[in-house]
Amino acid sequence: xxxxxxxxxxxxxxxxxxxxAKKKGKTCLVIEKRNHIAGNIYCENVEGxxxxxxxxxxxxxxxxxxxxxxxxxxxxxxxxxxxxxxxKGELYSLPFxxxxxxxxxxxxxxxxxxxxxxxxxKEAGITEPENLEEQAISxxxxxxxxxxxxxxxxxxxxxxxxxxxxFIIKRLPVRLTFDNNYFNALYQGIPEGGYTxxxxxxxxxxELSGSIEVRLGVDYLASADAKEELxxxxxxxxxxxxxxxxxxxxxxxxxxxxxxxxTETLDIPNFQGNAAVNYTDAETPWTRIIEHKWFEFGKDxxxxxxxxxxxxxxxxxEWKPGDEPYYPVNxxxxxxxxxxxxxxxxxxxxxxFGGRLGEYKYYDMDAVVAAALDCAANNI
Numbered sequence: 267x268x269x270x271x272x273x274x275x276x277x278x279x280x281x282x283x284x285x286x287a288k289k290k291g292k293t294c295l296v297i298e299k300r301n302h303i304a305g306n307i308y309c310e311n312v313e314g315x316x317x318x319x320x321x322x323x324x325x326x327x328x329x330x331x332x333x334x335x336x337x338x339x340x341x342x343x344x345x346x347x348x349x350x351x352x353x354k355g356e357l358y359s360l361p362f363x364x365x366x367x368x369x370x371x372x373x374x375x376x377x378x379x380x381x382x383x384x385x386x387x388k389e390a391g392i393t394e395p396e397n398l399e400e401q402a403i404s405x406x407x408x409x410x411x412x413x414x415x416x417x418x419x420x421x422x423x424x425x426x427x428x429x430x431x432x433f434i435i436k437r438l439p440v441r442l443t444f445d446n447n448y449f450n451a452l453y454q455g456i457p458e459g460g461y462t463x464x465x466x467x468x469x470x471x472x473e474l475s476g477s478i479e480v481r482l483g484v485d486y487l488a489s490a491d492a493k494e495e496l497x498x499x500x501x502x503x504x505x506x507x508x509x510x511x512x513x514x515x516x517x518x519x520x521x522x523x524x525x526x527x528x529t530e531t532l533d534i535p536n537f538q539g540n541a542a543v544n545y546t547d548a549e550t551p552w553t554r555i556i557e558h559k560w561f562e563f564g565k566d567x568x569x570x571x572x573x574x575x576x577x578x579x580x581x582x583x584e585w586k587p588g589d590e591p592y593y594p595v596n597x598x599x600x601x602x603x604x605x606x607x608x609x610x611x612x613x614x615x616x617x618x619f620g621g622r623l624g625e626y627k628y629y630d631m632d633a634v635v636a637a638a639l640d641c642a643a644n645n646i
Contacts, residue, residue, distance in 0.1 A: 277305020
């Protein structure tokens with residue numbers, strides 16, 4: 267069979283594009299080198315718990331169009347992201363709010379908190395933040411930076427905070443209220459039954475006139491011959507893998523951050539009482555512990571309490587060939603190299619490059635969906 271589109275990658279971007287193509291009567295072959303769909307938002311059911319295998323994903327957006335689009339394929343629950351910071355046994359609220367400031371300084375009123383932050387900002391002498399460290403201190407002061415940001419961020423990015431760009435932390439949630447919602451988004455939640463089910467519904471919509479075939483365990487870049495044979499099966503290719511890998515790294519390797527997990531099932535009902543606890547000291551080797559059952563309030567699909575729990579210790583690490591790339595390192599050096607790869611990509615008339623890896627962008631999930639919808643609207 268000859269297809270209109272070969273979609274490389276069955277993650278969120280690829281699934282949205284394939285669904286939109288099918289809606290317009292087109293045929294798609296979706297290939298995925300892993301043995302499952304849904305990319306890094308893949309969830310696996312363990313003991314009745316939807317485990318976020320590649321790390322916590324909390325959907326949030328201010329984009330009503332994107333929220334309504336995804337709501338065709340799932341019902342979102344009311345989960346609100348309210349992580350906790352653990353600094354050497356001291357627990358603090360994340361986002362940084364009045365609970366945090368009270369625990370840190372004993373202040374009670376917003377005015378007292380604002381004055382303390384302003385005092386520390388002045389003492390630091392920062393007017394125009396030039397790196398992440400200075401940006402963080404200008405937002406929350408030196409005490410909170412030292413305890414709750416510095417160690418965690420250095421573990422996460424593998425670099426000192428004064429070597430990271432300031433924009434990484436510009437969305438740091440700081441508020442002089444008791445609002446514990448990490449995000450400032452109109453819409454937020456977790457798909458009931460997990461993300462895999464949502465993506466499956468996208469790919470399996472039987473009411474549409476076109477067709478989608480999904481093949482798992484297919485490595486598009488395994489060899490030049492394999493790629494050529496797959497390319498020949500479609501009029502156009504939508505490629506959502508790493509852009510430097512597509513060109514066999516001929517201009518050099520782009521840098522990524524990778525994440526690894528140690529996951530275990532515990533024969534207790536409650537390990538930490540929250541979906542995410544960040545370990546913000548530099549000495550604890552993991553960045554956070556995720557307790558997956560709390561994404562769906564500790565209940566199974568029938569609404570019953572789950573007697574066991576599943577936790578994942580998350581470790582951030584430098585990416586090397588063979589590792590799963592999670593997100594790009596947006597610094598000047600990598601930006602310049604990506605620009606060169608982008609020129610090569612633009613010359614590939616048959617190929618559309620999309621998604622976090624294909625466009626080398628730090629996309630949130632809603633931005634991935636929006637970009638895929640735009641791409642589909644402009645190319646189908």
